[in-house]
Amino acid sequence: MIAQLSIATGFLLILIGLYGALIQRNILRMIVAFTVADTGVNIVIVAVGFMAGRTAPILDAAVPVADAAARIIDPLPQALVLTAIVIGLGTTALMLAYAFKLYEKRRTLDIDKFTDLRG
């Protein structure tokens, strides 16, 4: 049940983020919306690795090596999400840098004012 709830939360965050990215006209708000969607994706991936009644994939006194496979949750999604979070931060920083450049050039952050590619 917890897994389903977390996955539903993640899906909801993805939808909210995409809605924001499509509807907002301000570039900064679009970047924030993208990070919300990013968080949603991460929550979904971590939740898929969740298994009820098990513990974190760290071996110690509570989780002996011998029956680790029966006691821990799936470590792989966690490793993937760790990667995804860091890359997400990198892309957010990049988006912010480009947003700054656009603002410097046009003195506006309104996406509707950038019409160079309009045919």
Added chain:
Amino acid sequence: MVKRFLALLLLAGLGGIFASLLAGYIPDAELNLTARYYADHAAGDLGAANIVTAIIVTYRGLDTLGEVTVLFLAASIVGLVLTHRQKHDPRPGQPARTRAPVGELLTTGTRFLVPLILLLGVYVFMNGHLTPGGGFQGGAIIASGILLLLLADPLKHFSHGLISAVESLAGLFYILLGLVGLVLAGGFLDNRILPAGELGALISAGAIPLIYSLIGLKVGAEFSSMLASLSETEEL
């Protein structure tokens, strides 16, 4: 209005896909084959207590190298895109930019907290093979210390030379350790170039603490350079 309607239509479709995925989702009762292999072999083969770390640093070390490269690329592009402004910064001879003081609380708090934050960051990446945490988290904590410094003094200039020296040296040694693994152990980034040691000890798990510390320094330096570049866009 049409745009908003289309966006909502698109999201409704996506929501439908998500709903059907969720309805058909059955949580695993057992670990899948890959996860089971990692659970059974991480301690015996690599000596790492934290299985997530074993996956990131050794089993999928090449992916992590790629990830660090992506991050490096992002940091370089942020630097490249924003350098233009640095040329126009007033040189020491010209009147310096001034700003309202940030307040006693923040300055004193920064002086007290930054060393502790840096210490916590180092602790987190040194213990990556034992506790939740590791290079990426530790690097992010170190960068948060730098962020606090920037908040306390927004016009502070960090030495980009120092940051890039730390960054390049950490990257270089990371690759070198990987290559040593090619010669002395099973392959590129194999951690068994050093003895596995006792499970759960600080000095154990072969080269994992070393590699993760290098990753921590590299990630910390990359995040710090991004923060420094972004902060130099102050006062547009």
